[in-house]
Amino acid sequence: MTVSNAFSRPDQLSPDLRRQILAAADVLGYVGPDPSARALARGATGAIGVLLTDSLAPAFTDEVAAEFLGAIAARLAPTGLALTLLTSSGRDDIIPARDVAIDGALVYSCEVDSPAVDWLRRRRIPLVFVDQEPAVGSTCINIDDRAAARAIAQYLVDLGHRRFAIVTASLAGPHGILAPPAPTASSYIARQRMHGWLDALNLAGSDAVMIQQPYSEFSAGFDSARHILDTLNPVTAILCLSDVMARGVVEGAQSLGLRVPDDVSVVGFDDSPVARRMHPTLTTVRQNTAAKGDAAASALIDAIAQARDGSAPTDEHYVLTTEMVIRESTGQVRPSGH
Amino acid sequence: MTVSNAFSRPDQLSPDLRRQILAAADVLGYVGPDPSARALARGATGAIGVLLTDSLAPAFTDEVAAEFLGAIAARLAPTGLALTLLTSSGRDDIIPARDVAIDGALVYSCEVDSPAVDWLRRRRIPLVFVDQEPAVGSTCINIDDRAAARAIAQYLVDLGHRRFAIVTASLAGPHGILAPPAPTASSYIARQRMHGWLDALNLAGSDAVMIQQPYSEFSAGFDSARHILDTLNPVTAILCLSDVMARGVVEGAQSLGLRVPDDVSVVGFDDSPVARRMHPTLTTVRQNTAAKGDAAASALIDAIAQARDGSAPTDEHYVLTTEMVIRESTGQVRPSGH
DNA sequence: GAAGCTTGCTGTACCGGTATAGTAAAGTTA
DNA sequence: TAACTTTACTATACCGGTACAGCAAGCTTC
Numbered sequence: 172m173t174v175s176n177a178f179s180r181p182d183q184l185s186p187d188l189r190r191q192i193l194a195a196a197d198v199l200g201y202v203g204p205d206p207s208a209r210a211l212a213r214g215a216t217g218a219i220g221v222l223l224t225d226s227l228a229p230a231f232t233d234e235v236a237a238e239f240l241g242a243i244a245a246r247l248a249p250t251g252l253a254l255t256l257l258t259s260s261g262r263d264d265i266i267p268a269r270d271v272a273i274d275g276a277l278v279y280s281c282e283v284d285s286p287a288v289d290w291l292r293r294r295r296i297p298l299v300f301v302d303q304e305p306a307v308g309s310t311c312i313n314i315d316d317r318a319a320a321r322a323i324a325q326y327l328v329d330l331g332h333r334r335f336a337i338v339t340a341s342l343a344g345p346h347g348i349l350a351p352p353a354p355t356a357s358s359y360i361a362r363q364r365m366h367g368w369l370d371a372l373n374l375a376g377s378d379a380v381m382i383q384q385p386y387s388e389f390s391a392g393f394d395s396a397r398h399i400l401d402t403l404n405p406v407t408a409i410l411c412l413s414d415v416m417a418r419g420v421v422e423g424a425q426s427l428g429l430r431v432p433d434d435v436s437v438v439g440f441d442d443s444p445v446a447r448r449m450h451p452t453l454t455t456v457r458q459n460t461a462a463k464g465d466a467a468a469s470a471l472i473d474a475i476a477q478a479r480d481g482s483a484p485t486d487e488h489y490v491l492t493t494e495m496v497i498r499e500s501t502g503q504v505r506p507s508g509h
Numbered sequence: 510m511t512v513s514n515a516f517s518r519p520d521q522l523s524p525d526l527r528r529q530i531l532a533a534a535d536v537l538g539y540v541g542p543d544p545s546a547r548a549l550a551r552g553a554t555g556a557i558g559v560l561l562t563d564s565l566a567p568a569f570t571d572e573v574a575a576e577f578l579g580a581i582a583a584r585l586a587p588t589g590l591a592l593t594l595l596t597s598s599g600r601d602d603i604i605p606a607r608d609v610a611i612d613g614a615l616v617y618s619c620e621v622d623s624p625a626v627d628w629l630r631r632r633r634i635p636l637v638f639v640d641q642e643p644a645v646g647s648t649c650i651n652i653d654d655r656a657a658a659r660a661i662a663q664y665l666v667d668l669g670h671r672r673f674a675i676v677t678a679s680l681a682g683p684h685g686i687l688a689p690p691a692p693t694a695s696s697y698i699a700r701q702r703m704h705g706w707l708d709a710l711n712l713a714g715s716d717a718v719m720i721q722q723p724y725s726e727f728s729a730g731f732d733s734a735r736h737i738l739d740t741l742n743p744v745t746a747i748l749c750l751s752d753v754m755a756r757g758v759v760e761g762a763q764s765l766g767l768r769v770p771d772d773v774s775v776v777g778f779d780d781s782p783v784a785r786r787m788h789p790t791l792t793t794v795r796q797n798t799a800a801k802g803d804a805a806a807s808a809l810i811d812a813i814a815q816a817r818d819g820s821a822p823t824d825e826h827y828v829l830t831t832e833m834v835i836r837e838s839t840g841q842v843r844p845s846g847h
Numbered sequence: 848g849a850a851g852c853t854t855g856c857t858g859t860a861c862c863g864g865t866a867t868a869g870t871a872a873a874g875t876t877a
Numbered sequence: 878t879a880a881c882t883t884t885a886c887t888a889t890a891c892c893g894g895t896a897c898a899g900c901a902a903g904c905t906t907c
Contacts, residue, residue: 202631202632202633203607203631205549206607206608206609206610206611207545207548207549207552207554207610208549209608210545210548210549210610211543211545211546211548211549214545216545216609216610217603217605217608217609218556218593218605218609218610220591230579230582231569231575231576231578231579231582232575232576232579237569237570237575238569238570240569241568241569241570244568244569244594244596248596250603251603251604251605251608252605253558253593253594253595253596253605253609254593254594255556255591255592255593255594256582256591256592256593256594257591258582258586258591265555265588265589266589267555267556267589267590267591269541269544270544270547270555270589271544271554271555271556271591272544272545272548272554272556272610273544293540293541294540294541295540448786
């Protein structure tokens, strides 16, 4: 025990004895407490998990996810907690969400029915859900996806648009062109945004088709735009699940010889850096992704501290604000200048 | 023990008994083996660490680092290993590199004297060093930074350039304009690249100044370019530590009314996506960052397997290839068209 | 100068699993 | 049918620490 104190709680023994013990340890080749043993004895691992749907690669590729994770990392740094990336693995027998030692976890933008989420729930460790369907008994961080989507769709309606396409993504399908549009996506936020868009479009009595792709990525937007604009003219405005898809849509339209926004208006979602980098710059919904990461990490840190104190878990639902950002990719339907 | 087998090695007992045990466990609220206890008993944690110098944020912000980590994640996915991001923390008493349970670690682009690296070494877990000074007894993954830098500097020399500036980064300093250039950077690769540039420049008897910033980032390049080009004309070519700094340099030069490459040529390093996104597109050294991540992860997985088998650790040194990519940011010195 | 702190240093009792060897019963081989 | 193998299950012995209570000695306090 005194040896343990020498390494882990230096204030519990005299500097002199501590020196002797450390010297002896050095001779014996002992390098300090074993992290696994310490985790077992203390009941704390010093790491928190982030569960990301399928592959981890998008976590680094996608600018929104990267910003979110970066903010988490920044919030965690002063606490000394490490960040463990969990995935729903390829193999059946190895499930990181079940097997990796963590003090708590963030569930980010996962499919609802993911077995990995079930495993985390079963472990009874503090959990914070981000961009997931809010559930009682869990701490959740969200934006009002539906209201934000409704607002940007209404903005297009107000510009006179009546024939819409919606470009969205859902890993589970169905994929392809679907009419009428329906909130069939496997991810909660995609469904909510669809609800919001349809709220505004239906109210205005507008026409809309949707095209659903597996992934929210540039090429999915590009192909969707070409598909829609080739076969389904005259669409005058396209609503996209994300900025990165919107960029694909813009370039897809441009590849067909169409001009944005003169021939077709395009809006995205997130206001990621790409929205400003594009030509034309993108009208979109801004959400503060860094603040979301920070809030999620803070909530989890608090939940872990509470669990350690034995106090009952608080399950708060945070809803972060959004803001519409009007840029160049939207305009009045068939402006006179055309 | 039979209970342990029921959860962890189903083939060791009859399906019938297993069902009974699982049912009993369910009634009792037992959710399966505790990861920490399992890690202690098995001597394996199911996670590998990646040590990144200071804050973790650059890991997500920087496209090169993100691609590297993405490749690691992709390589790890089928093995079921989780990826734990380690940092050299803010607090003295909490050192993730010492306290977090991992089976092995990747050391990526860290300052040599980082105490976190020492901790990892002391733990005697398998380690793979990436972009670090190759040392006997460790597995290392590198490119030939010096040769690549020499080649691109030589390319500029061959275009007739004789007055150079070098824009580089070193967290530890010294910072500011330094002449003559010297490999004083705290990171190994920055020193090697400096060696390479100077190899070519000295051979040609060229003039050069260097400006060293703390971080390799856009603003550092931007400010450096304005500083250099304002005070130290006539520099005709600028060598940069990274593509992202090079973009800053290009925009800094442009902000002064200079044209790239007509008035000044600029080269970068890495061939990250930004090199193609820029105007003009950037002449740079391509390295296959994804391959580097894949190789690093594979080497670590092998090393962990070997350590488990008790076989002696192999310490191989891999050197990945590079390739010069000529784009628009470089040209003959004072071309006739100017 | 007796009661009441500190300070410094131990025992004891877990934390929650798994590897390994061992045993009894059932199945196989010659 | 005796000897050998397999299957199914179990007892023992760790894995490597930490929390907590206990205990003696030196210091206050009134």
